[in-house]
Amino acid sequence: MxxxxxxxxxxxxxxxxxxxxxxxxxxxxxxxxxxxxxxxxxxxxxxxxxxxxxxxxxxxxxxxxxxxxxxxxxxxxxxxxxxxxxxxxxxxxxxxxxVHSNQWYEAMTNRESMLKRWEDALREGVTSLGSRTPAGRRMAETLAFFEFVDGELVAMMERWRVHRAEVFGNR
Amino acid sequence: MxxxxxxxxxxxxxxxxxxxxxxxxxxxxxxxxxxxxxxxxxxxxxxxxxxxxxxxxxxxxxxxxxxxxxxxxxxxxxxxxxxxxxxxxxxxxxxxxxVHSNQWYEAMTNRESMLKRWEDALREGVTSLGSRTPAGRRMAETLAFFEFVDGELVAMMERWRVHRAEVFGNR
DNA sequence: CGCTTCTTTCAGAAATTTGTGAAGTTAAGG
DNA sequence: CCTTAACTTCACAAATTTCTGAAAGAAGCG
Incomplete structure (x- = not known):
């Protein structure tokens, strides 16, 4: 049975x-x-x-x-x-x-808008504190990091799309 | 004045x-x-x-x-x-x-341990639900995404170190 | 050693968040 | 139209989190 x-x-x-x-x-x-x-x-x-x-x-x-x-x-x-x-x-x-199986891809892409808001706040800070003050320079470097990550994420997601298609096929 | x-x-x-x-x-x-x-x-x-x-x-x-x-x-x-x-x-x-000016680098590297824990939980799920069930396959694909991201992040951070040194010099 | 200065811990008050039942809203199906 | 099924919103109770003042705990300095 x-x-x-x-x-x-x-x-x-x-x-x-x-x-x-x-x-x-x-x-x-x-x-x-x-x-x-x-x-x-x-x-x-x-x-x-x-x-x-x-x-x-x-x-x-x-x-x-x-x-x-x-x-x-x-x-x-x-x-x-x-x-x-x-x-x-x-x-x-x-x-x-x-949930789609590549839902995380979506969510992570969405995260970028959050990064953008952080970047805006930092740019504002650099401007108002002066880009030549020590604090301003530190914030500028932080900003540069985020901008870098931002660009990299886009490229990374593209690579994932390719990788995914190879391994799992296009579904 | x-x-x-x-x-x-x-x-x-x-x-x-x-x-x-x-x-x-x-x-x-x-x-x-x-x-x-x-x-x-x-x-x-x-x-x-x-x-x-x-x-x-x-x-x-x-x-x-x-x-x-x-x-x-x-x-x-x-x-x-x-x-x-x-x-x-x-x-x-x-x-x-x-705060060090590359503090975010540190923090983001740290985030990886969180990814690892997610991956563990997913692996567990794939095993217990069976890798040949629809749910199991979905979780396996999610897992693959995280593993991919994981590897990419390491490479990305390395590129940032180089980029940073170029733009801001070694400090 | 004991004084002094700084940091941490702790108990509790206050604020916020979370989840529910119940009423309200929307839209399908007669 | 009216009924009814499904989702949403709302007000409130309960649980949790957050911050504080007060007391306790380190650590330099005389």
Whole structure:
């Protein structure tokens, strides 16, 4: 006889729910440690480890044992950060939240706008403190570092696209 | 007639305290937005915009209007993140906290340990969910991305060292 | 040694953040 | 249109974080 499969409500879920949950909480914990809020981290981890790579609000709420409100907040945050995509199932008011396998690429590209804001603040500082003061010079060098990193990141992401296509094929 | 300079208490500070403060709060705000705690962010910004590139605990407390306790906490955090160096003035129990102009290089290098932990969590997930499940494959690809980035960062930092030496000279 | 100066630790007050239930909004389907 | 399913917003309670004053802990200096 076959191993009993754990059925959840209706839709498909027949994987080792225990293992999934362990991964979700472990990975989310790492993200939290890196500064992400708890709920977005858990939701993201759950999506990442789902077979579809996408879940509905209800599924997320059920699996993570959180309220619809919490799902809503987490998902809004993740969408803003470009870490999930929202999809509307045609002919339904149910929404699905999806991670693409190169979602981190997206997110990291997005990080650049943050770098830009740092650069702006630094430029402002260099100007107002004077580029010939010691402090001004230090800030100018810091600024140069960010500008350098900025440029490098773009090139690096391009290399990743190539590398990825080689290893995983174009999907 | 010359613009009146704002004198602060005793030690040396005769720069435009107003401008410094504006920069400190603006830059700190950006750091906070990126996830850093408020006090560490303010302390770091203050150090970055100081002429010496270093300040004592008392100076930080005075400029930022915070208690010695707050300085202590912020500085401990920054030191852990390798974002400031602690110095002991010889023959004194006064400590100075310093940012080096390539401090971000340090900090970013440090970020790699975080990447490593993410990679560990993902490897664990791939193993426990099975590398041939859809979820497993997605996580494996995510893992590959991090490993790629990891390697690239090392190379990038090396290029920065060279670039920096060219533009700013070895200091 | 003991005084003095600086830093750290600690307990608690204050502020902020987080997650919930409940009401509100939007849009599909009869 | 009206109903109903799904998501969002809001007000509040609970938990957590943050900062402070006060006390304790080091370390130079006489």
């Amino acid at each position: 076959a191993v009993e499969r754990v059925e959840r409500g209706e839709a498909g879920g027949d994987r080792d729910a225990e293992a999934v949950s362990r991964f979700v909480e472990a990975f989310a914990a790492q993200l939290v440690e890196a500064g992400m809020q708890r709920m977005p981290a858990r939701v993201f981890a759950a999506l990442l480890s789902s077979d579809e790579g996408a879940m509905t609000s209800a599924e997320l709420g059920e699996q993570l044992r959180i309220s619809p409100a919490a799902v809503s907040g987490a998902v809004r945050y993740l969408a803003q950060q470009h870490m999930v995509a929202r999809e509307r199932e045609p002919g339904s008011r149910r929404e699905r939240y999806r | 010359a613009v009146e300079r704002v004198e602060r208490g005793e030690a040396g500070g005769d720069r435009d305290a107003e401008a410094v403060s504006r920069f400190v709060e603006a830059f700190a705000a950006q750091l906070v937005e990126a996830g850093m705690q408020r006090m560490p962010a303010r302390v770091f910004a203050a150090l970055l915009s100081s002429d010496e590139g270093a300040m004592t605990s008392a100076e930080l407390g005075e400029q930022l209007r915070i208690s010695p306790a707050a300085v202590s906490g912020a500085v401990r955090y920054l030191a852990q993140q390798h974002m400031v160096a602690r110095e002991r003035e010889p023959g004194s129990r006064r400590e100075r906290y310093r």
